[in-house]
Amino acid sequence: MASHLLDQFAAVAPDRAFITNFDGRVLTHGGLDALSARLAHALQALGVKPGDRVAAQVEKSPETIALYIACVRAGAVWLPLNTAYTRAELSYFVEDSEPSLFVAAPGQEDKVAGVTVATLGTDGHSGSLLKLAAKQSDSFADIARGPDDLAAILYTSGTTGRSKGAMLSHENLASNARTLMQVWRFTDRDVLLHALPIYHTHGLFVATNTILMAGAEMLFLPKPDMDEMFRLMPRATVVMGVPTFYTRLLADARLTREATRHIRLFVSGSAPLLSETHRDWQLRTGHAILERYGMTETNMNTSNPYDGARVAGTVGLPLPSVDIRITDPESGKPLTQGEIGMIEVRGPNVFKGYWRQPEKTRAEFRGDGFFVTGDLGMIDEKGYVAIVGRGKDLVISGGFNVYPKEVEGEIDALPGVVESAVIGVAHPDFGEGVTAVVAKKADAALTEAGVIGALKERLAAYKLPKRVLFVEDLPRNAMGKVQKALLRETYKDLYH
Numbered sequence: 397m398a399s400h401l402l403d404q405f406a407a408v409a410p411d412r413a414f415i416t417n418f419d420g421r422v423l424t425h426g427g428l429d430a431l432s433a434r435l436a437h438a439l440q441a442l443g444v445k446p447g448d449r450v451a452a453q454v455e456k457s458p459e460t461i462a463l464y465i466a467c468v469r470a471g472a473v474w475l476p477l478n479t480a481y482t483r484a485e486l487s488y489f490v491e492d493s494e495p496s497l498f499v500a501a502p503g504q505e506d507k508v509a510g511v512t513v514a515t516l517g518t519d520g521h522s523g524s525l526l527k528l529a530a531k532q533s534d535s536f537a538d539i540a541r542g543p544d545d546l547a548a549i550l551y552t553s554g555t556t557g558r559s560k561g562a563m564l565s566h567e568n569l570a571s572n573a574r575t576l577m578q579v580w581r582f583t584d585r586d587v588l589l590h591a592l593p594i595y596h597t598h599g600l601f602v603a604t605n606t607i608l609m610a611g612a613e614m615l616f617l618p619k620p621d622m623d624e625m626f627r628l629m630p631r632a633t634v635v636m637g638v639p640t641f642y643t644r645l646l647a648d649a650r651l652t653r654e655a656t657r658h659i660r661l662f663v664s665g666s667a668p669l670l671s672e673t674h675r676d677w678q679l680r681t682g683h684a685i686l687e688r689y690g691m692t693e694t695n696m697n698t699s700n701p702y703d704g705a706r707v708a709g710t711v712g713l714p715l716p717s718v719d720i721r722i723t724d725p726e727s728g729k730p731l732t733q734g735e736i737g738m739i740e741v742r743g744p745n746v747f748k749g750y751w752r753q754p755e756k757t758r759a760e761f762r763g764d765g766f767f768v769t770g771d772l773g774m775i776d777e778k779g780y781v782a783i784v785g786r787g788k789d790l791v792i793s794g795g796f797n798v799y800p801k802e803v804e805g806e807i808d809a810l811p812g813v814v815e816s817a818v819i820g821v822a823h824p825d826f827g828e829g830v831t832a833v834v835a836k837k838a839d840a841a842l843t844e845a846g847v848i849g850a851l852k853e854r855l856a857a858y859k860l861p862k863r864v865l866f867v868e869d870l871p872r873n874a875m876g877k878v879q880k881a882l883l884r885e886t887y888k889d890l891y892h
């Protein structure tokens with residue numbers, strides 16, 4: 397037995413480019429092999445054993461991807477963390493996941509306590525980890541791992557408060573990458589324009605694993621800078637983005653048929669793509685954006701077809717070997733075709749459960765193995781899935797998930813606050829803008845700027861409310877539940 401995931405990646409001529417970084421540096425496929433071997437030795441030298449978690453909060457770079465591969469080669473579990481997490485947030489992740497090593501950006505070693513820390517910079521040589529790796533051998537015998545062994549844990553927030561670690565096995569990742577390579581027709585001639593973060597399933601697994609499966613190349617941008625996107629598009633064949641990318645590109649006069657001529661496929665996911673965006677994109681470029689649907693826990697579940705109709709406002713058909721059904725959210729009973737209900741998913745892509753949370757895991761799986769996604773949707777007569785809402789009131793701002801409960805908890809803790817409700821309100825740039833509705837004590841001297849300022853210390857920037865609105869009382873229904881639907885309706889034009 398060898399490494400179940402890694403053994404399925406394509407064998408490619410070593411001098412072929414794997415990642416061409418925005419600064420011109422190139423990591424070849426052979427270079428990835430050598431660097432990940434050195435890093436795997438370095439991880440072992442730092443005490444990382446098979447099954448251990450390696451947590452990392454580092455900036456995007458080719459070396460970060462090499463570290464992910466090194467971690468899997470060493471039989472360990474890759475645990476990437478959003479670069480925006482604050483000290484307070486990190487201490488929870490470290491306590492919960494108990495990594496044997498934490499990799500930080502140089503200069504940020506003291507952000508965590510109680511764990512061995514190494515550093516990794518973005519220029520290809522800085523940080524203690526690369527210095528240690530430089531002294532190691534560039535060949536490494538991969539630690540044997542089977543299909544059900546863990547390859548990664550990605551944290552996904554829960555509506556009931558704390559984030560949960562989604563445990564992803566070698567086969568969860570391998571099966572999805574194999575499928576995506578086939579259905580999206582990736583070959584070793586593809587070049588993916590990659591401007592997504594790599595601590596999230598989209599930029600990490602959907603993009604990187606699929607490229608490795610095909611033996612193809614990626615062009616790395618640290619963020620979706622428009623000048624850079626247009627500069628690189630003539631070199632790329634595929635773009636993967638969140639809807640915000642597409643609305644921003646549409647707002648730019650440089651977006652033309654000519655500018656996108658070299659691209660064979662534009663993929664969108666992580667948040668709903670407006671039908672209007674799909675239509676406008678097709679008019680301007682001649683390309684129909686392919687929308688797909690997935691989540692951290694399940695990898696990708698559905699995709700619009702490569703050949704055949706890409707239907708705006710839908711997330712397409714279940715992927716091969718993925719079962720999808722729609723059930724009554726209360727009873728769990730399957731509904732008939734066309735009815736709206738809870739989306740449930742089963743397949744080799746679906747995660748192994750939440751890290752050290754057997755009860756939460758049990759609560760979200762049915763007896764027959766279906767995972768309850770929390771997304772509400774329907775399946776039309778042609779089998780296309782449409783997502784109609786999020787049962788859990790998740791807010792998706794600029795492609796990032798913001799869980800209202802977490803932000804509400806921080807607001808409620810501020811002096812002078814009675815209670816708060818956080819909702820997503822349609823926003824022209826972010827898709828949804830995090831919006832806080834706050835009931836304050838009569839004599840409290842709270843201001844909008846004051847609340848946002850206080851939250852800055854506690855929450856990553858993307859979770860901060862764009863607006864804070866003060867009310868006397870939050871509206872409640874007969875059961876005492878805050879009526880978020882009513883709040884969303886009241887403030888629906890706030891950003892327009």
Ligand code: AMP
Nearest residue numbers: 665666667668688689690691692771783
């Ligand atoms: P994450 O775990 O961060 O990938 O977020 C997963 C959630 O994003 C899903 O449960 C959906 O609510 C949402 N999502 C992902 N893709 C789409 C899509 N194409 N349309 C609508 N919502 C989506």
